[in-house]
Amino acid sequence: MLSYAQVVIAGLAVLILFLFHCYQRRCYKDPLLKNWPIVGMLPTGLSNLGQIHDYITQALQRKEGTGSFVGPWFTGMNGLVTCDPMNVHHMMSKNFANYKKGPEFHEIFEPFGEGIFTADSDTWKYHRALLHSLFKTPSFEKFLEKIVREKVDFCLSPLLDHLERQGIEVDLQDVFNRFNFDIICSVVLGSDPKSLAVDFPKVACERAFNEAEEFIFYRYSVPRCIWKLQRWLRVGAEKKMAEACQLFDQFLYESIASKREELSKNNEMKETDEDLLTTLMREEQGKEHVNDKFLRDTAFNLFVAGRDTITSALTWFFWLVATHPSVEAKILEEIKEEKEMKNQVYLHGALCESLRLFPPIPFEHKQATKHDSLPSGHEVYPGTMIFLSLYAMGRCEKIWGKDCLQFKPERWISERGRVVHIPSYKFTSFNAGPRTCLGKDLSFIQMKIMATFILKNYQVHVVKDHPVSPALSIVLLMKCGLKVRIMSRC
Ligand code: HEM
Secondary structure, three states: OOOOOHHHHHHHHHHHHHHHHHHHHHOOOOHHHEOOOOOOOOHHHOOOOHHHHHHHHHHHHHHEEEEEEEEOOOOOOEEEOOOOOHHHHHHHHOOHHEEEEEEHHHOOOOOHHOOOOOOOOOHHHHHHHHHHHOOOOOOHHHHHHHHHHHHHHHHHHHHHHHHHHHHHOOEHHHHHHHHHHHHHHHHHHHOOOOOOOOOOOOOHHHHHHHHHHHHHHHHHHOOOOHHHHHHHOOOOOHHHHHOOOOOOOHHHHHHHHHHHHHHHHHHOOOOOOHHHHHHHHHOOOOOOOOOOOHHHHHHHHHHHHHOOOHHHHHHHHHHHHOOHHHHHHHHHHHHHHOHHHHHHHHHHHHHHHHHHHOOOEEEEEEEEEOOOOOOOOOEOOOOEEEEEEEEHHHHHHHHOOOOOOOOOOHHOOOOOOOOOOOOOOOOOOOHHHHOOOOOOOHHHHHHOOOOOOHHHHEEEEEEEOOOOOOOOOOOOOOOOOOEEEEEEEE
């Protein structure tokens, strides 16, 4: 005989199974958007983690550009995801004050310290004005151009010649990573760690920086309580992240200390030293907040801003060009004409097109301060988390038309042969509104110098069957790098 308690338990179990069945049938017949009881969409997200950006793009297409995501109960992983340009315009420009990076972002991006990326309100305004005054000068552009050209002539060119002569396959992404690491060190710290060399040296600080960035993505992919527990226990990914950050911080603090010593020995700061650390120490001299922590945070943020973004942009660009011979031929035609950089319209279009399809920063994270209604009709409440998928925006048919998945530099060129201007809330790869990327012009200078040099002198052949897919990181790098063979053009 069954006891009364057993009957009640059996009845409850049947009821739960029945409700679960109805819930699944009613809510999400679409497996792409499956929302499970208790655990929400986390299993669906995790099972699509390997191709998360394409998954979000497809899911958003079915939800007309904006959808909710539901995390497990009590984890605070709920919010909105959008690729609707009107929502982006609203959040990034029209009602900018209501959409902050917020405390959650600050927590996830803890290694960034109090730098520009995580800052909001007055702190952000201060950093923005400071970096604007440093970057947006013709002398700084010339300084960057000189450093990039020297690195091309003295390091990249001999390396590619060597690889060509030896017939060695090389990971082009690794080459760009090393190139850009040396550049950003020279620009920010005034010293070159020479990580780009024929013997591909292991440079500990460069590796540590790569790892720190990779592990930040991990914090996005698991409930907050899990990574926080791991951080507290110092285990798993959090342990590795703490070690990587410690190593990279040591490198930054040592660079700051040696710069201070150098400057104190010289007794006064030389006007000719143009690296950003020296300029900051000179211009902000005597201000109380300009201590080593402030300099570390500013330097760290600039490394993130300017290193992997350009690596990612160039890697996808070279893959697209190598797999689209007609585009390559048109770029070469333009290069032969030896135009000034600003007149390289076709190359500019090809770079924009590549940045559209593979935005180096594939998503953005915002948090609402007050209640608001988005142009798409979705309500947001204080604290609502909103993800902008820049990747999905670049592949949105409504913005780019039916051929949105095709690599067509021509879409950036007007009938009069000029670069077509596309508003930043549609072409979001450099962000939009008051927080638009401060390094956009500098990036084009560097990318054009490198692309022109490589394409003019070498043929880049992607190794047959090399797997190409995005890595799980906050920057859209290639998971397995880009294995290529280099052949001389002459
Ligand atoms: C192809 C290269 C680049 C791309 C696609 C790119 C893209 C972006 C994006 C999407 C943001 C917004 C990030 C966020 O708010 O979470 C951003 C911000 C920023 N970028 Fe870039 N970036 C590039 C290169 C650079 C370079 C070379 C520098 C300078 C060294 C730079 C400096 C900055 C700064 C300082 C910000 C913060 C702006 C603010 O919050 O007000 N970027 N960039």
